Amino acid sequence: MARSRKVTVSTDAEGHTAGWAETDLAPVSAPDPTAAAFFDVDNTMMQGASIYWFARGLASRNYVTTADLARFAWQQLRFRLLAREHAGDMSLAKEAALAFVAGWRVNDVEHLAEEIFDELMAPRIWAGTHQLAQRHLDAGQRVWLVSAAPVEIGRVIAARLGLTGAIGTVAEVIDGAYTGRLVGDLMHGPAKAEAVTQLAAVEGLDLTRCAAYSDSANDLPLLSAVGRAVAVNPDGTLLRQARQHGWEVRDFRTGRRAVKIAVPSTAAAGLVAGAVTAGLALQRRRRAG
Secondary structure, rough: OOOOOOOOOEEOOOOOEEEEEEEEOOOOOOOOOOOEEEEEOOOOEOOOOOOHHHHHHHHHHHOOOOHHHHHHHHHHHHHHHHHHOOHHHHHHHHHHHOOOOOOOHHHHHHHHHHHHHHHHHHHHHHHHHHHHHHHHHHHEEEEEEEEEEHHHHHHHHHHHOOOOOEEEEEEEEEOEEEEEEEEEOOOOOOHHHHEEEHHHHHHHOHHHHOOEEEEOOHHHHHHOOOOEEEEEEOHHHHHHHHHOOOOEOOOOOOOOOOOOOOOOOHHHHHHHHHHHHHHHHHHHHHHHO
């Protein structure tokens, strides 16, 4: 597999930070330099939450116990039912994210992400959504994932899917290891729109020629920032907004609403729960050492 380019970190005048990691994959056809597509990951490109499947992979490798995983799933269910968007929730999510990354080697995380994608995530990619992404590639357009997950994990998923790269949460790295501090905020809600706007300025994209795909009303800022918004497997709020704005709707679920395993009500909630599990694993490994 082609190795990634160095993660690029950009901060705008208002202090918003985005991490971009390309996959070094060759374009399929003649490039269309001013158009691109941006895909949310959880429940848009993949059934369920990527951080949950990453935790499942850690459990199968004895980084966490079955009890830890059950506690993790309960945390996600609790956030689905109770979480609300406000400053306190985002502060908690940011603090929890520190436990997830502290002390881990970047190369180790990427290697684990590659293995776990092949084992657990690949079978849960929505074929229809992947096909939508491929159409953009076939038209010579770049395709980026936009996720609250650490940008290095997003890059692994993008590379496995043959996409251009990923925009994600930036974790500080010193000497090849995560310090436990984030650079900027979580890649969630309005931050996604801000990051895409930054990337467009750097790459010369015309956002009116770009498209965005998401399942969640939390991504309304992202969907509103581009010329073509598509609701994929939408939640109720997004479906209503899509109908109001005349946006395209694609639903790849069959029959009644697909069962979503441990999918939180927001991407930030998923990062909180994933951080709890990985943090427990790191603590256990340190005690064992």
